[in-house]
Every structure is written in structure tokens, then in C-alpha cells.
Amino acid sequence: MKRMVILAMALWVGQSAVAQVEPTWESMADNYEVPEWFLDGKLGVWFHWGIPSAIDEDRPNDDSHYGRRMYGLKEYWSPKGAKEDLDRTAALTQWHTERYGHPSEFGYEKLIPMFKAEKWDPDALVKFCKDNGAHFIMPVACHHDNFDMYDSSHSWNSVDMGPKRDTLKEWKAAAQKHGLKFGVSTHLYWSPKFFSAARKYQKRGTPGWEFFNMDYDPAKYASQDRWNEHWYKRCWEIIEKYDPDWFNNDCPYPNERTGKSLGLQLFSSYLNRDRAENGGSQTVVFSAKGGKDKRAYTPNVERGGSADIQAQPWMWATDLSGNWFYRKDAVNKMSIPVMVGNAVDAISKNGVVMLNIALKGDGTIPANQAAYLTAFGDFLKTSGEGIYGTRPWTVFGEGPTVINEGRQQENLENFVPQDIRFTVKGDALYAFVLARPTEDIVIKTLAKGGVYADEVGAVELLGSDETLAWTRSAEALTISLPKTLPDDLVIGFRITSVRAQKRAARYPAFSWDTVPVAFHFGNSPALLTEAEAKFVATRSNFICLEKGHASGQFKDTETGIEMEARQLKALNPDMKVIFYWNAFLDYPMFQAHQEYQQHPEWWLKTVDGQVDIKPNTRLEMKRYDLSNPEFRDWWAGVARKAVVEGSCDGVFMDAFPQVASPDNIPLWGQEKYDAIQQGLKEIIWETRQKIGEDKLIVYNGIRSTPTWQVGYDYPEHTDAAMIEHFGHFNSGSKECMLKDILEMERACKNGRIVVFKGWSGFTFIDGAFMRKSLAEKQEIARKSITFPLAAFLVGAQENSYFIYNWGYRMEMGCLEWYPEFDKPLGEPLGDMVREGWTLRREFEHASVWVDLESKDAKIIWQKQRGGK
Structure with missing residues (x-):
């Protein structure tokens, strides 16, 4: 052994x-x-x-101990008292003898043939x-x-x-x-x-x-x-x-x-x-x-x-x-x-x-x-909705019924309507009344000035469309008794803050009807043509316009994105257009680049005093010193002007993995590294203050590598994250891909948007592929879509979006469209099921299977259920 x-x-x-x-x-x-x-x-x-x-x-x-009692085992096992246990054993031994025979002749083993499970x-x-x-x-x-x-x-x-x-x-x-x-x-x-x-x-x-x-x-x-x-x-x-x-x-x-x-x-x-x-x-x-x-x-x-x-x-x-x-x-x-x-x-x-x-x-x-x-x-x-996927709130609840601590202490007493229990998921707080109420529901824990610090925006009865009347005072949140209660033993309410309502309002409209697709690209020479803009505006409600967009036409990115936003929103007023603004690198195609160049104190320095410039690029891009408060105020101000005054719906903060990589510690020193990490948190908060609660903050992003991960803590005040490197760029191991899929699932369940970028079997840095003709690239992309799309679908939740191309410029497949995007998908029929490295999931109109180890996948597109 x-x-x-x-x-x-x-x-x-x-x-x-x-x-x-x-x-x-x-x-x-x-x-x-x-x-x-x-x-x-x-x-x-x-x-x-x-x-x-x-x-x-x-x-x-x-007491589930027939086997020991039939033989008269006189040993104290019961927590109720030794005499009761002995009496029960004696009664069972006698009954067994009378019913089946003495245990010496009819032992426990002779009961086995009776167990047939027929x-x-x-x-x-x-x-x-x-x-x-x-x-x-x-x-x-x-x-x-x-x-x-x-x-x-x-x-x-x-x-x-x-x-x-x-x-x-x-x-x-x-x-x-x-x-x-x-x-x-x-x-x-x-x-x-x-x-x-x-x-x-x-x-x-x-x-x-x-x-x-x-x-x-x-x-x-x-x-x-x-x-x-x-x-x-x-x-x-x-x-x-x-x-x-x-x-x-x-x-x-x-x-x-x-x-x-x-x-x-x-x-x-x-x-x-x-x-x-x-x-x-x-x-x-x-x-x-x-x-x-x-x-x-x-x-x-x-x-x-x-x-x-x-x-x-x-x-x-x-x-x-x-x-x-x-x-x-x-x-x-x-x-x-x-x-x-x-x-x-x-x-x-x-x-x-x-x-x-x-x-x-x-x-x-x-x-x-x-x-x-x-x-x-x-x-x-x-x-x-208020049970699955929830977590405990700050307090568990309120009410007179006492629940004892420990095993064998379970409550047998009836609850009363004053017994309230809380759970939380994303932006929603759920309150459960543990006995059917017959009068107004009074929740003292949710009084103004209490542990629920936010302003209450809405109170809704789960399982009902009835509009509820409610008031909130320094004593309690009081919900008027609904006209009609669900036929359930416990009644649930969803409580949403004003802040959460504003968050929901700034999100793009989401649908499971087909694969939820987003766009993320730039077109340096000029604005999209009318046909191109219509193509985008009719296929998605969510786009990020990249650095350099239309800068050839307008000389700077800020103006190009503003003009494109106006064009797209005229075609689709519901579209959310996001302004790209790198959080770590100074790109010269921005008008703001000129001012940054005039402030050497904003340039990040290495431990030996050299300006930190991103290596291996044709552009000389200095890195931002996020620990400098004056720089942060300037950066957030640029974001405000582009978003609030420039017709955009939010800002895309790029390069979080580059900021967070521990590989930077030898370059900057531990003290500076820590200050930069703190500066990143501060610049997000300052940006939120400047652009307002009605605008989106998207960050790039969530990433797993064999040695480190980033983006999993969902920086406070952000709404969305990108998974940019799925399956590529040192993130292609089965372990890394699984972590990214699981993180998308978790982030969206916690109320975030996640943009999942699938690569077309190659990327813009693969020279051999990039030298192929456009037709060859398109063919490779068509043949390669199943794996990244299946990986996305097995983990996708509400507010998950899929992007598929081989780069960030429009000519890199960013306006390609695939038959899979037009097929009916329907609501997911539960979360993914995992067996080792194999993941599968069912939707109303599709069955999805993916093997992260072999990078094989299959999507079976089904007819509508019910034979339609």
C-alpha cells in the first residue's frame, strides 16, 4: 500500500x-x-x-443504521441520548427476528437479493x-x-x-x-x-x-x-x-x-x-x-x-x-x-x-x-436569478428567526415575513422574504445611511412585471405589498441602484439571436465609405475605432474618430462608438502627441535614467509615467474631450498587460513598478470622473500567459475588457486558453462586457501569411473560424462579443463576414460542461464542442426546436 x-x-x-x-x-x-x-x-x-x-x-x-441495530449493537451513537438509542436498537433487533429470522440465521448479507433496482x-x-x-x-x-x-x-x-x-x-x-x-x-x-x-x-x-x-x-x-x-x-x-x-x-x-x-x-x-x-x-x-x-x-x-x-x-x-x-x-x-x-x-x-x-x-x-x-x-x-451565480452580500439579512450554528442544529421553526435574506450578483441586490407577506415589506437593513450606500433606483418583484410602489427613509426600505404575488413559498425582489441603472443604460443592446459580434479597427487613409459604414452599422451595436482612424484625411486621430462616430450613429443611433486612447504608449498620430512631447517629466524612465521607448517598432513610442499626477490629469482630459465633446460613447484604454507585466520590474525597479500599477488605478478613476457615469470604459485586457495573468481583478470603474490574445502571442497553451474562457464567463456574470478577439489562424505579425494574397488570407480565415468561435461560445454570457480578423487595420479582415454570423443561435441552455480539456455547450439552435488540447472544434447549427 x-x-x-x-x-x-x-x-x-x-x-x-x-x-x-x-x-x-x-x-x-x-x-x-x-x-x-x-x-x-x-x-x-x-x-x-x-x-x-x-x-x-x-x-x-x-436512523439509517439498520445494519448495526439488527445485530443489537449496544453502543451510543445517537446524539439524542443513550437510552433512546438502545431502545431503538432493541426494537429493531426484535422486529428483524420476527420478520426475517434471528440474525445468526438471517444476517445482513441475506438482505442483498431483495435490492433489485428493477x-x-x-x-x-x-x-x-x-x-x-x-x-x-x-x-x-x-x-x-x-x-x-x-x-x-x-x-x-x-x-x-x-x-x-x-x-x-x-x-x-x-x-x-x-x-x-x-x-x-x-x-x-x-x-x-x-x-x-x-x-x-x-x-x-x-x-x-x-x-x-x-x-x-x-x-x-x-x-x-x-x-x-x-x-x-x-x-x-x-x-x-x-x-x-x-x-x-x-x-x-x-x-x-x-x-x-x-x-x-x-x-x-x-x-x-x-x-x-x-x-x-x-x-x-x-x-x-x-x-x-x-x-x-x-x-x-x-x-x-x-x-x-x-x-x-x-x-x-x-x-x-x-x-x-x-x-x-x-x-x-x-x-x-x-x-x-x-x-x-x-x-x-x-x-x-x-x-x-x-x-x-x-x-x-x-x-x-x-x-x-x-x-x-x-x-x-x-x-x-437571485440564487444561481450569486454571492453573499455585506450582511446576510435580518429578522427574528434564529439559526443555530453547527451540525445537527437545523431550524424546524416557521419563518415570518420579517425574515429577510440577501444575495448579490453583478449590480443587483436580491432580497428574499422567507414567508409569504400579507402586508407591506419593511427592510430595515436598506434604510438610507445604512450599509446600502447607493441610491435605490428600482425595486422589482421576481417573476412579475408589476410596477411596485416603494419608499426609502432613514428607518427602512418599505415595499408596498404587491397586488399579486407569485405562488411561491419565498418571495424575491431585485433591487437596483441608480448607479447600476446608469451602467445598464450605457451598455450596447445585446442579443443571442445570432453570434454577438463587435468591430474593432481603424482605417488610416479616410472615413469609411457610405457602404462600409452601413455594413458596420447594420451588423453590430458595438465598435471601437482604432488609433490613426481617418488621420490621413483629417491629420489626427481625434478628429477622424469624431467624424466617423457621427456617421455611424446617424445610421444606427443605438451604436456605441468607443474612442481608442492608449494608456501607456505615445502614438504620434494623435493630436495630443504634440503636447505630450513638450513634457519630458511625463516620460517614463528606466532605472539607469534612460527614456523608456517600446522596442522593435518602426515608431518611436515613449511610455507614459502613470505615476505622475499631472500626466494623469492631462490624459483623462484628452479622453474627456474625445468622448464627451466628440460624439463617442466611451474610451478604450489599451496596453494594460504591458503595464502590469512583471518583466518590467528589472527595467524600472520595484518601487517605480509599484507606483505605475497604482497610477493605472488612479487614471481609471480620474477618467471616470471626467467622462461621467453615462460613458463606457473598456480596457485591454484580460490575458493569461504560462507565467503570469493580468486583468482578472476588473479594475474598479471599468465596464468592459478585451481578451485580445486568445490562442496566440504566448497565450496559446490549453491552460491559458481555458483561463481566458473561464474569465470571460466570470466577468460577464459579474456584470462586465467582454470583447473576445479570435484570430484567423494567423496574425498581422506573421510575415509569411501577410505576404499571401487577400483571397488566400480570406480562405484561411474561413477555414479557421470554427475553433475560436466555438471557444467563445462555450464561455459567452450576456454582454460577450466576438471579433474575428487578423489585425487592426480595415484591410486585415475587419470587414469580412462569415456564414456562421448569420445562423440562428438562440439563448444558451445552461453553462458549458467540461470534461478535461473538452468543453461543450447547448444553445437553442446550436451545439458547440471544443477540445483545447487538440484545438479541434465543432458547431452543429440546428433547426429551430419544435420542428419550425
Whole structure:
């Protein structure tokens, strides 16, 4: 076993150059990062299903521990009290004897043939979960009873016995088909103790000897190397064979003191395995009920709650069956309205909801449990906007109902309309009333002068078009009771600030009808012809006019862009025209260049006192000293004149990656480098002050390289970012491309615009390609469009725009148009599904698939759904 652990660790070291997570709590805490899919998805379904599911449904309550109770194990496990636990065990032992026979003659192993799963349809079950809002499932792989629900090397398993099916394999296939993440849950570690009272009935050499863990001491198993190594092997087999997106360890594990840290070795190996496959990024979730440092895993707060917002994401798990495994008429003591309220409470405190469904032995869902999930699904259909993709706000909420901290403390009390919970996404604040109101809703937290500092611009009822009446005072935000409330148990409101309304007003109109396309180019000789301008104005609402545009006609860029903006907006009044103004380099084709040349104190100097000039260019372009406040004021003033007085809708601030590159530190020195970074933040703020809230600030941009990334913090006061170098310019590795796609997805979900530039299989710096004829370049571009377009589509969100060409001058393919741009696309049917380096996504009228490793892609354009 030791050799196997070392080999597994070495395998991942050999496959990846990324730093390894060490098997220590400290290293786990430093490296564990919950993936966005988990934080965004919010709801999953946990399936407890196995041998106990097929036992007579009229059995007494066994608290999901039939296997230990039938043998009369008189050990205190229950938190409710030892006597109650012993009485329950005695009743169950007697019932088993009367119903099936004495445990010495009819042991737990003889229950296995009853578990047939004859009606189990994982595809239909997963679809039911998805239809009711779930984004992931997590079946139990092995419970305390030592029976594996998969094709296991352990001989007691569901393939060789019982249903004769690999349930994990089928669960995963169904999850992938429906675009849900797939997790597994193991409860194995307690197994030797669980069956300790069955030991007296076992005989060496019989199959039951292995099943009842006879080779391990039920009192000392936690310090037995053989058991700990056996546990590791069983768990690692699940990980290797089924590659789960989520691994939940429900029980204890081999610890540092008695188990030679095999638990931490398994958990860290799981993370390292994932990081090795994903370029150092973590895409999986590891959850557990306990550990030395909660930053090292996702805590499973089973049947519990949180009194406040948790710094780390956590899992609120409750059991809809009231017994974890199916028993007739058993159901959670928590009412359905309270369950929905508790779920929203958990989400407002950085929690993710897991609802356990206990399937019947035949594989079907009991109606009383389905009712819970359906009720939550109905709520999500109305108010999911304020749940999915949200994060906790500054405070979780208000109201009299107290939620206790910790496991086994879940709230069973009814909420009242004064119980309010908050979430936030982008510019929207969501307020949920946890019980249906019958009078005006009073939210004290949102009073003027409180934690919500912005001026409220709008209050809207989720799931309704009704115009609401509301007032805001120093005491509260008061919402008049809507005339008609949705038929949901929890009522949601969207609250938008005046500032956010102004942001929305300055954004270009967006549509999924076809591929959302933007333009970004310049034409140095002259303005666009009438035909060219009409071509642009009828195909997009969003364009950035590059440096030098029409400067041959008007002698400077500023005038050229102003005149072009007027022409385009006359053709399309909704078009947003952006003025290009480099944030770091002095281009001579601007009128402002003349004034800059007169201020040597604004020129950036290297550590040896030389003027910093961009190398390898035909133009002598000095770099700006962004740390100089007088320069920043001048630069922002130029932007103001061009934008406010020049008919433009915003400014494009170029060269952020050049400013931020750590390669500049030796050139400028650390102190100057830090001052330049701070100056960049300051110039954005000053520009916002000068151009106003109704204008756009676009920056270039978001970029990943093998050694550094930039643009991920979305500089404050900006609206949009460009991903300029996707797939090229040292950003073409699968790791870099994935990071850029994920960042586009995240930025747009956070309310930003992202312009995604796809290159036509070559760029303007590729001399051999640029010497080809225009017809040859056009042909190459037509053949190369599928990969960058598919990469864009799998990650695109509202306010994502695609650009495709081989440069920035009009003759570099900037006015080329492709058949793909005219095909119906339609709304996305969920976010992308990732399997290693393969990404796929469904739209109303298109299916998209892309492999970042091979750079292969496919887009299947479909007829309108419904046969139209």
C-alpha cells in the first residue's frame, strides 16, 4: 500500500509542473480553491440508496443504521441520548427476528437479493433533478454497511450482487448527458465498528468474513495499518475509475496520529490529480464533516446551519426522507416552506444546498420526498436569478428567526415575513422574504445611511412585471405589498441602484439571436465609405475605432474618430462608438502627441535614467509615467474631450498587460513598478470622473500567459475588457486558453462586457501569411473560424462579443463576414460542461464542442426546436 501511495503521488508530480499540494492541513488550506461551478450552481441532490432501501418499508425507525441495530449493537451513537438509542436498537433487533429470522440465521448479507433496482432509471431521475433546479448530483458510493454501489475490486458490490448494475457509472453518464456535475460520497470508514455486533456469527473462510470486516479490530481499526490502507485503496479506486467532480468523505479518515496521514494523502492526491489535468487550476470539490482547518475543504454542515456569513463556502445538507434511507412514509420533520427558507438562508451565508433523496429499493422516488424538490424547483423557476451565480452580500439579512450554528442544529421553526435574506450578483441586490407577506415589506437593513450606500433606483418583484410602489427613509426600505404575488413559498425582489441603472443604460443592446459580434479597427487613409459604414452599422451595436482612424484625411486621430462616430450613429443611433486612447504608449498620430512631447517629466524612465521607448517598432513610442499626477490629469482630459465633446460613447484604454507585466520590474525597479500599477488605478478613476457615469470604459485586457495573468481583478470603474490574445502571442497553451474562457464567463456574470478577439489562424505579425494574397488570407480565415468561435461560445454570457480578423487595420479582415454570423443561435441552455480539456455547450439552435488540447472544434447549427 505504501508503494501504491508513493507511486500515485509521483505520477501526478511527473505529469504536472504545477506546485503540489502536500498532505498537510497547512498545504491543503493554502491551495484549496472552491471552483466557480459549485459556487454558481447552488443546488444539488444527494442520493442515499442501497441495501437498506429494499428492506421492508414498514420497519421501525432505524436512523439509517439498520445494519448495526439488527445485530443489537449496544453502543451510543445517537446524539439524542443513550437510552433512546438502545431502545431503538432493541426494537429493531426484535422486529428483524420476527420478520426475517434471528440474525445468526438471517444476517445482513441475506438482505442483498431483495435490492433489485428493477425500476431504476438514472436518466429520468437526473432529468427530474435538473428540471427542478439541481446543478449536481452526489450518489452514495459506499455506506457504513461496506457494500459498494459500483464495479469494485471489493467483492461485495452492486455489479456482482443485488441489482447487478454499476450504479456509479450509470449515474455519471446521466449527469453528463444532462449537464450536471457528478459527485460521489463515501461513508466507509466506520464500517468495522458498524458491524462489530455481527462478528460472533461469522466463520472464517466464508464470504461474510470479508463483508463484516473480520480482519479488522472494531475497537482499534483506526490505528490498524491494514484497515487504513484498505480504506485508501477503496477510495482511490472510486476516484480513478469514475473521475468525480466532487468527493465527499462523510466519515472520519486515517488521521495524522493513528492513521499515518493516509486521509490527507488521499485528499491531497485527489486535488493534485485534478490540478495536473487542468494546468494547475482546481476544478473539483472536496467536502468533509471535519478537519483541522476549514479552509482546506468544503465543510458538510449536515442537518445544521450557520448563524452568519461564512468566509469559506460550505454545504448545507438536509435529508428529505427523515431517515437518510427509504422507509415508508418517513419524511423530514422540517416542513416544505421551512426547507425552502432554510435553503435560501444557507445560500445567503455562502452555503450550497444539498437535498438528500432516499430512493426506494426499486429505484423510484417516494412522492413525499419529490414534493420537497418540486417546491424548491418552483421557487427557482421564479427566483433563480437571485440564487444561481450569486454571492453573499455585506450582511446576510435580518429578522427574528434564529439559526443555530453547527451540525445537527437545523431550524424546524416557521419563518415570518420579517425574515429577510440577501444575495448579490453583478449590480443587483436580491432580497428574499422567507414567508409569504400579507402586508407591506419593511427592510430595515436598506434604510438610507445604512450599509446600502447607493441610491435605490428600482425595486422589482421576481417573476412579475408589476410596477411596485416603494419608499426609502432613514428607518427602512418599505415595499408596498404587491397586488399579486407569485405562488411561491419565498418571495424575491431585485433591487437596483441608480448607479447600476446608469451602467445598464450605457451598455450596447445585446442579443443571442445570432453570434454577438463587435468591430474593432481603424482605417488610416479616410472615413469609411457610405457602404462600409452601413455594413458596420447594420451588423453590430458595438465598435471601437482604432488609433490613426481617418488621420490621413483629417491629420489626427481625434478628429477622424469624431467624424466617423457621427456617421455611424446617424445610421444606427443605438451604436456605441468607443474612442481608442492608449494608456501607456505615445502614438504620434494623435493630436495630443504634440503636447505630450513638450513634457519630458511625463516620460517614463528606466532605472539607469534612460527614456523608456517600446522596442522593435518602426515608431518611436515613449511610455507614459502613470505615476505622475499631472500626466494623469492631462490624459483623462484628452479622453474627456474625445468622448464627451466628440460624439463617442466611451474610451478604450489599451496596453494594460504591458503595464502590469512583471518583466518590467528589472527595467524600472520595484518601487517605480509599484507606483505605475497604482497610477493605472488612479487614471481609471480620474477618467471616470471626467467622462461621467453615462460613458463606457473598456480596457485591454484580460490575458493569461504560462507565467503570469493580468486583468482578472476588473479594475474598479471599468465596464468592459478585451481578451485580445486568445490562442496566440504566448497565450496559446490549453491552460491559458481555458483561463481566458473561464474569465470571460466570470466577468460577464459579474456584470462586465467582454470583447473576445479570435484570430484567423494567423496574425498581422506573421510575415509569411501577410505576404499571401487577400483571397488566400480570406480562405484561411474561413477555414479557421470554427475553433475560436466555438471557444467563445462555450464561455459567452450576456454582454460577450466576438471579433474575428487578423489585425487592426480595415484591410486585415475587419470587414469580412462569415456564414456562421448569420445562423440562428438562440439563448444558451445552461453553462458549458467540461470534461478535461473538452468543453461543450447547448444553445437553442446550436451545439458547440471544443477540445483545447487538440484545438479541434465543432458547431452543429440546428433547426429551430419544435420542428419550425
